[in-house]
Amino acid sequence: MAVPNHARYYASKQYLLPADELETTRAFDNKLSLAPLDLQTGDRVLESAAGTGVWALEFSEQNKQNGVTPDIECIDICDKQYPATHPTNIHFSLHSVVDLPTEWAGTFSYAHQRLLILAMNDSLWRKAIGELFRVLSPGGWVELIEHDAKHTSYGVGPYSNKLVSLLYVMYAEKEVVGDLGVYLPKLCEEVGFVDIRCEARRVSIGRSGENGYPSGEWRDVWKGMKQPLMNAGGCSLVRTEEEYEELLEGATREWDDSNEAGTTFYTILARKP
Template identity: 65%
Template sequence: MAMTTLHFEYKNRPTREIRPALSMVELNQQRYYASEQYLLPADAAETTRLNAQHRIIVKAFGNKLSLAPMNLKSGDRVLESAAGTGIWALEFFEKKRQEGVNIKIECIDISDKQFPGKYPSNIHFSLHSVTDLPAEWSSRFSYAHQRLLITAMNDSLWHKTISELFRVLEPGGWVELVEIEGKDRHFDVGPHSAKLQALVLKMYAAKGCIGDLAVYLPPLLEEAGFLDVRCEARDVTIGRSGECGYRSTEFRDLWQGMKSSVLKGSGFGLVETEQEFEELLQESMHEWDNSNKATSTFYTIVARKP
């Protein structure tokens, strides 16, 4: 599938306000956060970042939107948990439509700030947490897709999430979890990026985030009753060009979004002021620009409900 922007024109569909990307000055002002638990914001700047990151992930997995070995048919229902901007759902729906398969997608998130303004009538957006899905959704979906909740979950919440995803899948349905490595990181290519990496690890520990999800999630899925659990990893680079992964500026903006948590945690003993954190990000970015060794790892974990 070509990685192009999709344009939808549907009659009698409600149109939301399309929020422009924020300038760097606005980015450094107050950000909007949907919850205390989730470390990243849910605003226009994060929408831009997430859509760029979507391209990175899809490219890393061979331009595939899904690795689950399933055969969806027209009328099947798909759940996208933590839908964010909805870009995955829009592209997955269009891909299936081009294949002659007309599916229905339910997109959920705890915030509607990033939902798209226009979308096909077979896609529905709603406010729900994956830890507490509607009772009437039991055995409703043929496939559930969820991406990047590493900074939103602790051990208790992950157990609730996997249990709920198992419940709402129909027998034979597949779940697909896409996550980023949060423990064994490799973006420490100089003194500043090493300090940033240490800060991130301390922040994750303080929030109860599970870093090694490629190790943690497969046994949890099996414990919940899933079968055929498998995990695939892809490394992406971090550097000036972003040709095979993140541009240095994009990776900086990821951690920029967590500034609120850094300041609330008093810099976790590694930075003392907001300015010091900003300078740490800038210096880390320069180190990534001048190195070919900085990487990040994504995982795709799939499993089947018997």
């Protein structure tokens, strides 16, 4: 069940979007992984920022259909969304990707992480990528799925353009790294990863949601930012919650009427030598 807007739950002050069920409904490609994996039963898999654990549950089921049962460790900084029941090969624990257990060094064949862009700055990204490198075994792959917050293409009218301007101000205040399609591959190389590749996927935003987001769903993603925006004084661009709501509704109408609105996601793959 989604948490009502008046009671949205935020995992930390750094993270701009709420850690509740509504935030886990964002659209993704149907493929669970693009990494060239050859997992065997018992191989350890790490899901960072696991949320509800839905990715791990689906990834486990997919592998079981192929006769493979991986041992999956799901981590997050809060356990509010963790499922009450789950298969015995999936484990849930409270850990941050910037500070993983010492004993996990060199034990994972594959690490998967998605959409931490709004929780991270340069310092935190460097710690996170270093930790992921440390816990992977030689030959292990990391897969990072992130949103492009620098080259936006959903400002298609006065309301949505104001929304983009508002988000850029908040990103700057939080020191969010926007161009992760360029930043993360370079950082992975600095840490020691090899075979680094980045795949971009543009998805549309519109009335039907065909090949992407329905306008209303994209609106709801940014509606989750209302509380931190208001706490930050509206970044001097909106004064009240009602004004922000009106901005989102106006942007939604523009997306409904546009054939140009869209957004881009990146999948970054890298291997530990």
